[in-house]
Amino acid sequence: MKEVVSSQHGIALVILFILGNSPLFSLAGQAGSDLWLAFLVAIALAFPLILVYTRFRILLYGQTLWEGLAAIIGQWPMRILALYYGFYAWRLCSWIVDHVTAFLVAVPYENTPETVFSFGFTILAWWAVKEGLEVLARLSAVLLKIVGLVVFTTFILTLTEANLENFLPFFYHGFTPIARGALQLLNFPFLEIVLFLWAFDSFVSKKSPAQIFIPGFLVAAFLLMLFSSTSLAVVGVDKYVGSYFPGHVAVSRINIARFLSRLEIAAGIVAGIGSFIKLALCLLVASKGFARGLGFKDYRFLVTPLALGVIPGSQWFNKSAMEIHKKATAVWSTYNFVIQVGIPILLWIIAEIKLGKKSRGAE
Amino acid sequence: MVLLLVVGYLSLAAAELVLWTERPFKKVFTYLFFMALALALSVLIAVNRDLPVPSPLDALRVLGDRLRKD
Numbered sequence: 001m002k003e004v005v006s007s008q009h010g011i012a013l014v015i016l017f018i019l020g021n022s023p024l025f026s027l028a029g030q031a032g033s034d035l036w037l038a039f040l041v042a043i044a045l046a047f048p049l050i051l052v053y054t055r056f057r058i059l060l061y062g063q064t065l066w067e068g069l070a071a072i073i074g075q076w077p078m079r080i081l082a083l084y085y086g087f088y089a090w091r092l093c094s095w096i097v098d099h100v101t102a103f104l105v106a107v108p109y110e111n112t113p114e115t116v117f118s119f120g121f122t123i124l125a126w127w128a129v130k131e132g133l134e135v136l137a138r139l140s141a142v143l144l145k146i147v148g149l150v151v152f153t154t155f156i157l158t159l160t161e162a163n164l165e166n167f168l169p170f171f172y173h174g175f176t177p178i179a180r181g182a183l184q185l186l187n188f189p190f191l192e193i194v195l196f197l198w199a200f201d202s203f204v205s206k207k208s209p210a211q212i213f214i215p216g217f218l219v220a221a222f223l224l225m226l227f228s229s230t231s232l233a234v235v236g237v238d239k240y241v242g243s244y245f246p247g248h249v250a251v252s253r254i255n256i257a258r259f260l261s262r263l264e265i266a267a268g269i270v271a272g273i274g275s276f277i278k279l280a281l282c283l284l285v286a287s288k289g290f291a292r293g294l295g296f297k298d299y300r301f302l303v304t305p306l307a308l309g310v311i312p313g314s315q316w317f318n319k320s321a322m323e324i325h326k327k328a329t330a331v332w333s334t335y336n337f338v339i340q341v342g343i344p345i346l347l348w349i350i351a352e353i354k355l356g357k358k359s360r361g362a363e
Numbered sequence: 364m365v366l367l368l369v370v371g372y373l374s375l376a377a378a379e380l381v382l383w384t385e386r387p388f389k390k391v392f393t394y395l396f397f398m399a400l401a402l403a404l405s406v407l408i409a410v411n412r413d414l415p416v417p418s419p420l421d422a423l424r425v426l427g428d429r430l431r432k433d
Contacts (some may be wrong), residue, residue, distance in 0.1 A: 294393055301390055304379055305397035308372070312401070312408040317416055334420055 002064065002201055007211040009137035012144040013281065014196065014216025019147065019223060020278035021099045022189040024248070024271045025328050027228045029241040031181030033167050035232050038181030039225040043218070045182060046190040049341060050217050052348045053197055057209035059351040064201045066292055072354045073347070079293045081343070085198050086289020088339050090306055092192065093282040094313030097121055099328065100275045101314060102321050103245055108268070118314045121279065126307035128280040129287060130300060133199065136280055143273050151223060154251055154266045155230055161253045162233035183331045189224075191340035193217060198285045227270075244325050247271075283307060364409050372402040 005013070031038035060068030069078040101117040109117075128136050171178075196213065203209055231250035232240045240246045248267045255261040284299075286306050291299035318324045376398045380386065407414050 290397070296390065296393070301383070301394055302397060304375070305394065305401045308375075308398070309401035309404055312405040315408050315412065316404065316414060319413060 003133040004202060004204055005134060005137040005200060005212075006204060007208055009134075009141045010200075010208070010212035011216040011219070012140040013137045013277065014193065014212060015220040015223070016140050016144055016147065016274050016277040017196070017281055018189050018193060018217065018220035019270065019274040020189055020192075021096050021271055021275040022224055023227050023267060023274065024099060024103050024245050025325065026231075026240050026243065026246045027189075027224065027329070028181035028185050029329060030184060030331065031178045032173065032237050032241065033232070034170060034173075034178050035181065035240075036167065036225060036229045037170075038178045038185060039221070039228070041178055041182035042185035042190055043221045043225075046186055046217070046221070049191060049344070050193065050213055052344055053194065054209045054213045056344065056348040056351055057197065057200070057203065057213075058206060059348075059355045061203065061206045061209075065198065066201070068351075068355075069347075072351050079295070081293075082198075082289045083293030084289075085195070085339070086286050086293055089195055089198070089282045089286035089289060090309065090313070091317070092195070093122075093125075093279055093286060093306075093310045094317055095328075096275050096279045096282065097310055097314035098318050099324060100271070102318075102324050103248075103268075103271065106321055107245065107248060107264075114315065115311065118311050121276070122307050122310050124276060125280040125283050126303055128276075129284045129303045129307070132300075133284060136277070136284065140277055143277065147270055147273050150266050150269050151227065154254075154263070154270075155226060157254045157256065157260065157263065158230050158234050158250055160256060161250075162230060163236070164233060166233050166236050167229075180331045184329055186340075187330060187333055187336050188328055190217070190221065191336070194340045194344055195282060195285045197344065198289060199281055244321055279310075283310070365406050368402065368405050368409060372398060372405070 028035050028038040028042070057065075063071070066078065066082075069081070073081070097118045100121060101114040104117050105112065105114050128139065193213070193216075200209075203212075227247060231246045234250040234253055235243070235246055239249065243249050245267075247270075248264055251267045252262070252264040254263045283303065283306060287299040287302045290306065291297075291302050296302075318327060376395065380391065380394070
């Protein structure tokens with residue numbers, strides 16, 4: 001069954017996917033007070049890759065992703081790639097659940113076992129994936145309004161606590177920390193958008209990939225920049241880099257006339273909704289990847305075992321909050337580089353050689 | 364705990380298979396295979412929380428370092 005998503009819904013899905021669990025962490029903490037510059041550099045570096053992803057999907061227009069891939073690289077390499085990305089998506093599912101449960105156990109529910117949250121969260125995503133991509137995209141459009149409202153309100157309220165001197169001095173440690181911060185942002189969360197290559201079977205029109213990926217990425221990147229910069233302006237560089245959940249700390253500082261305070265839940269709402277959408281999409285890609293890799297057209301029958309595997313998986317990959325934070329804010333990952341940069345560029349070059357002329361001729 | 368996990372997975376798999384309208388062998392086999400993998404991981408994590416994560420890239424790096432030293 002073909003699942004087609006409109007551009008507006010697709011954009012909402014991309015925005016919530018990139019926001020995902022990222023607001024929990026001290027993104028680009030390596031850049032210190034030049035955090036906003038690291039964001040701008042990361043956006044500039046990621047943008048060409050987003051264009052590559054977009055162009056690749058435009059070249060495959062008129063056929064489903066799987067038919068297109070089989071046509072350009074052959075049936076068996078397509079299957080191996082599908083399995084590879086399926087595993088990547090499943091691993092990401094485990095990480096997301098791990099991140100969210102670590103946050104919940106560390107901050108609001110100290111004495112609750114992690115498994116309780118990971119089970120509840122995974123079951124919710126399992127349900128969403130069983131309903132399919134179209135339902136997930138429509139749900140994203142609704143949830144994005146809530147997230148937008150919370151982010152905007154929180155941003156306005158945190159301005160009362162923000163100290164812009166926390167952004168000074170500029171370039172004090174040179175360009176290296178900024179580059180490190182930018183690389184960390186590319187690694188997580190900007191280029192994780194690569195999973196969208198595998199999420200959509202086909203698009204409404206030829207322009208749809210460009211209408212979904214580019215604005216979705218830019219809006220999400222600027223929202224994250226706003227969120228992280230505000231957090232840094234409120235808590236200061238040392239606390240931003242040193243705490244596990246700086247966004248939460250920043251929002252908890254809001255205190256307007258001793259009346260409007262204790263608004264930490266706002267950071268939790270953004271991270272919770274984003275993580276749920278991201279988890280559901282990763283689970284969807286994992287199911288599709290494994291199903292296609294093993295030669296099945298229907299993916300829904302694999303959702304349950306993969307979702308159940310996420311629960312122990314979330315306790316397997318990272319053993320402590322420190323390890324989670326260290327891996328989430330790592331500057332470089334060879335595994336991620338191959339998945340996010342190497343393979344998509346290779347696929348785009350092959351597609352351009354095999355389908356480029358035909359595509360340009362059709363235009 | 365292990366017994367509880369096994370019973371839970373088995374009953375869930377049985378319930379879901381009963382609800383399928385068609386049960387082609389290949390699909391059922393794949394489903395059960397993935398269920399078995401999920402169960403195995405659950406049991407291993409339940410038995411040993413510090414189960415090491417296989418890292419082929421690290422293994423390659425160690426091998427490269429050893430070859431360079433030799």
